[in-house]
Amino acid sequence: MSDKKNIKYYQEVLDVCLIAGRLMIEGGSEMYRVEDTMLRISRNAGVHDPQVFATPTSVIMSLDGGDLSRIERVKERNINLELVD
Known part of the structure; x- marks a missing residue:
């Protein structure tokens, strides 16, 4: 991931994945x-070898061999599958 266009694209993929993960946990x-x-979202976006770790309180994702990583905290949890829809 060398040029700014790729970095921006990877950041957008990371944002979408983390939002989806947080909403699913919530x-x-x-x-x-x-x-x-x-993992499916990132692979379908063309990202190779994404890494994900989810817990009830956070989602951690890394792209591009660890060069781009982020943690998303989950503050609320309940059973509401309409939220995911």
């Missing part, structure tokens, strides 16, 4: 489903 999804969904 809606009551299992952690393995959150991780799987985030």
Whole structure:
């Protein structure tokens, strides 16, 4: 990831994945489903070898071999699958 265009694209993919993961956890999804969904989104966006770790209180994702990483905190959790929809 050398040029600014690629960096911006990877940041956008990371943003979308983290928002999706946070919303899923807030809606009551299992952690393995959150991780799987985030991996599918990033792979379909053309990102190779994304890394994801989800817990009930946070989502951690890394792209481009660890060069771009971010943590998203989850502050609220309940069972609301309409939130995910």
